[in-house]
Every structure is written in C-alpha cells, then in structure tokens.
Amino acid sequence: MSVNRVDAIEAIPTGKALGAEVRGLDLGKDAPDAALARLKDIWAQHMVLLLRRQFLEKERLVEIADRLGGRMVAGSHNFYVKDGHKPEASGRISNIEGLTLISNLDKDGNPQKFTEGSGSQELLWHSDNSYMESPPMGSLLNAVKVPVNGGGHTRFCNQYLAYETLPEELKRAIEGKHIRHDRSRNTSGKVRVTFQKATTREEVIGPVHPMVRIHPATRKRALYLGRRYDGPSSHIVELSDAESDALLDKLWAHATQEKFVWEHDDWQVGDLIMWDNQCVMHARTEVDYTQARLLHRVLVKGSPLISAWGAEAAAE
Numbered sequence: 448m449s450v451n452r453v454d455a456i457e458a459i460p461t462g463k464a465l466g467a468e469v470r471g472l473d474l475g476k477d478a479p480d481a482a483l484a485r486l487k488d489i490w491a492q493h494m495v496l497l498l499r500r501q502f503l504e505k506e507r508l509v510e511i512a513d514r515l516g517g518r519m520v521a522g523s524h525n526f527y528v529k530d531g532h533k534p535e536a537s538g539r540i541s542n543i544e545g546l547t548l549i550s551n552l553d554k555d556g557n558p559q560k561f562t563e564g565s566g567s568q569e570l571l572w573h574s575d576n577s578y579m580e581s582p583p584m585g586s587l588l589n590a591v592k593v594p595v596n597g598g599g600h601t602r603f604c605n606q607y608l609a610y611e612t613l614p615e616e617l618k619r620a621i622e623g624k625h626i627r628h629d630r631s632r633n634t635s636g637k638v639r640v641t642f643q644k645a646t647t648r649e650e651v652i653g654p655v656h657p658m659v660r661i662h663p664a665t666r667k668r669a670l671y672l673g674r675r676y677d678g679p680s681s682h683i684v685e686l687s688d689a690e691s692d693a694l695l696d697k698l699w700a701h702a703t704q705e706k707f708v709w710e711h712d713d714w715q716v717g718d719l720i721m722w723d724n725q726c727v728m729h730a731r732t733e734v735d736y737t738q739a740r741l742l743h744r745v746l747v748k749g750s751p752l753i754s755a756w757g758a759e760a761a762a763e
C-alpha cells in the first residue's frame with residue numbers, strides 16, 4: 448500500500464479560484480511527519496483541501512490539528528461558560544478539548560431548525576474566530592452525518608484574489624486601516640446567549656485587526672474582513688459609522704464575488720475539509736432542518752497576525 452507515502456500524495460485542483468482534492472492520504476492510519484509536511488505545503492498553495500473517506504475518531508482529528516500546528520480552543524467555548532450558563536446547553540462543545548460539534552441536532556439527537564448554536568441556519572461569510580486577538584491559522588471539518596441533497600453546502604472565497612483585484616481607489620481607501628471584529632454574535636448573526644446586543648459602536652466588543660494581512664507562509668497579502676452583521680457591529684475604527692458602512696458595502700460586494708468562490712456542494716460522510724483562515728472566508732447555505740447534520744471541527748492555532756501596515760511588511 449502506498450497510502451500516506453509522500454510520493455503518493457497528489458492534489459487535484461478544483462478548477463475554481465481556490466481548492467484542491469488531496470488523494471493518497473488516510474489520516475486514520477499512521478502518517479509520517481513528512482506526509483503531514485507535504486500536506487501543509489499543499490494547503491498553503493491551494494488554501495482549501497478536500498480529503499474523502501477520512502473516518503476519524505474525535506481524538507484523532509484533534510491529534511491531526513496538534514501535528515499541523517496545535518489545536519486552538521474556540522473563543523466561543525469560553526463565552527458559553529460565562530455567567531453560570533451551562534456550556535453543554537449549546538450542544539456545540541464536546542468533552543474533548545478543542546473539538547466543536549457543528550450540528551443541527553438537539554440533545555435527543557433530532558434535527559432542528561434552531562438550536563442554541565447555529566442549528567440549520569445559513570452561516571454568513573466569515574473567517575473563523577476573527578473576533579479573537581490571535582485568530583486560528585486554519586480549520587478542520589470532518590463529516591459524521593450529512594443530509595442527502597439537503598443543503599449545508601460550504602462555500603469558500605479567495606481573499607488573496609480579492610485584494611489583488613481591488614480597484615486602486617479602494618486599495619487607497621483601506622491603506623493603514625483596521626476593523627473591530629464583533630465578538631458578540633455567532634456566524635448566523637444571532638447575539639450569543641451570554642452577550643448583550645451593542646446599541647452603539649463603543650459597546651462593540653472584540654479585537655482590532657488590520658484590513659490587509661500578510662500570510663506567514665506565502666508572504667502574500669490577503670484582504671481580512673472577518674465578519675459583518677447589521678447594526679452597531681464590526682466597523683472600520685478610523686472612519687465614522689457612515690463612512691465605514693459605505694466602504695464595507697463596497698469591499699464585501701467585491702470580496703465575495705462568484706469568481707473567487709469554490710463551493711463544496713456534495714458533502715459525504717468521511718469528508719475532511721481543511722481551510723486556511725488567513726486567506727479564505729467561508730459561508731454555509733441553509734440546511735434542510737428535517738435531516739441530521741453533524742460535523743466535527745477543530746481549529747489550528749495561528750502565529751501572530753502580520754499586518755500589511757506594520758514594520759515587518761514594510762521591510763519586505
């Protein structure tokens with residue numbers, strides 16, 4: 448068997464703006480460090496990878512994340528334990544540190560339209576955990592139960608291309624600017640149970656990140672919009688509310704064009720998708736709430752975010 452041998456690993460590009468299917472790896476079996484190093488190289492090149500038939504135990508999935516750079520516990524896990532709220536009520540947190548259950552199931556295992564998490568709802572474009580001071584490098588998502596023709600497609604868009612193709616006037620408009628990334632809402636836009644909805648921009652809680660970042664491996668520039676919701680929420684800190692809204696409208700319309708997108712529209716049990724949050728945003732279509740959907744997710748730690756406006760970028 449040549450599986451997990453470095454020279455047997457191949458990447459077949461999707462033909463779209465990003466993404467490739469990787470063959471020759473079975474992460475349920477022992478994989479040498481060299482095979483994972485090759486996987487990381489392919490990941491940096493293609494940004495989103497699909498590996499079929501990866502039937503991984505939860506422990507195995509987080510072990511893979513540990514070997515790819517270290518698991519990161521999602522910020523939201525801590526939000527749910529605030530104020531005496533029971534974290535297990537969210538249905539999102541497993542007993543394995545760092546593992547998130549992405550699911551539309553209630554505690555009895557029945558699919559629902561709404562849960563305390565994102566349930567069967569559409570998820571808006573975002574980069575995972577951009578609301579943290581040190582956001583994750585990547586995310587791994589492994590399918591356990593998926594609907595048959597029931598939605599829940601995961602979409603990805605290439606933010607290197609979004610930056611490169613930005614009209615000059617927009618490049619000038621964002622130069623040196625930063626976004627505050629709202630921590631209070633989940634990716635379906637709902638206010639998290641342990642947060643209050645902000646009524647002014649001063650009440651928006653979350654870190655400030657540069658609007659363009661440098662990828663630590665490829666050294667390329669990527670647009671970093673993170674997440675956006677209506678009302679007082681994520682905004683450009685150097686601009687007024689009206690100026691920020693007007694500029695963000697243009698940037699979001701540009702960044703999420705179909706020509707930058709690849710969509711995984713045929714999730715199968717055992718699929719493992721891994722994406723690079725440093726140069727990719729993702730979204731999810733609504734799920735048929737009569738069908739069960741359960742995936743295991745783990746985040747891979749990032750290195751400190753490199754600002755395109757900082758000294759390190761200027762030195763290049």
Ligand SMILES: [Fe+2]
Binds near residue numbers: 573574575634729
């Ligand atoms: Fe996400």
